Amino acid sequence: MQMRSETINELAKGMHVFRKQLKQPMRDANNPFFGKPYVPLENVTEAIDEAISGTGLAYISEPKGNIMYTLIMHDSGQFMYVEGSPIVVGGKKDAQAYGSALTYARRYSLSTAFGISSDKDDDGNGASYASKPPQQIKSQPRQRQQQKPPQNKPVQTSRAIMVRAKELNYPDLDALLLLGDEKATQVMIEFTEGKGK
Structure with missing residues (x-):
C-alpha cells in the first residue's frame, strides 16, 4: 500500500489551516468500567468535520488487516495514510464485539491523524506503571544510593x-x-x- 502521494505540500497547507480551526472536543462520555470520562467517536468526528471546512481536506477510516488507518485526502489529489490503532476484539467474537472494536480503533486513529486530545495526559504513567498508580510512584522517597536502570x-x-x-x-x-x-x-x-x- 502506498502510504502517501509523491508530494504532500498542498495537503500540508490544508492541515495547517485545519489545525488553526480545530477546537478540541469535550470528554463527555463516561467509561462504564472505570467511571472515567473520554471523548466519544461522535465528538471526535464532529470536531474534525467543523475544522475541516475550507481546507480542501477529506478523510475516511479504513481497516486493513488488524489495523485502522485514516486516509487524509486533499482536493489537489494528494493523500496520506496515517497508521492508527490496532483492532482488538475481545470477549465474545461476534459482530457486536467487532463493531465495538472498530469504533474504538477509529476513535483513536482519527484522534492520532488529526491531533485530537481525546484522553487525559497522564505523562505516560498508565503505560509505564501498569500495576502501580502514579500517586504511589511520586510519593516514594528518594534513595541516595545509585539506582539500577529500569528493566524492560x-x-x-x-x-x-x-x-x-x-x-x-x-x-x-x-x-x-x-x-x-x-x-x-x-x-x-x-x-x-x-x-x-
Missing part, C-alpha cells in the same frame, strides 16, 4: 481490572493479564456489554 518489563494489567474480570467470570484471565490497562479495559467493556451487565 512486559505490559501487565492492573490488579483492579483483574479482580473485576474474575468477578465477572471472564473466560481468559491469562490473556487479559498481558494486554495492559487500556486494552484490557476495552475488552472488559465489550465483555460486560455482551453479557448485558
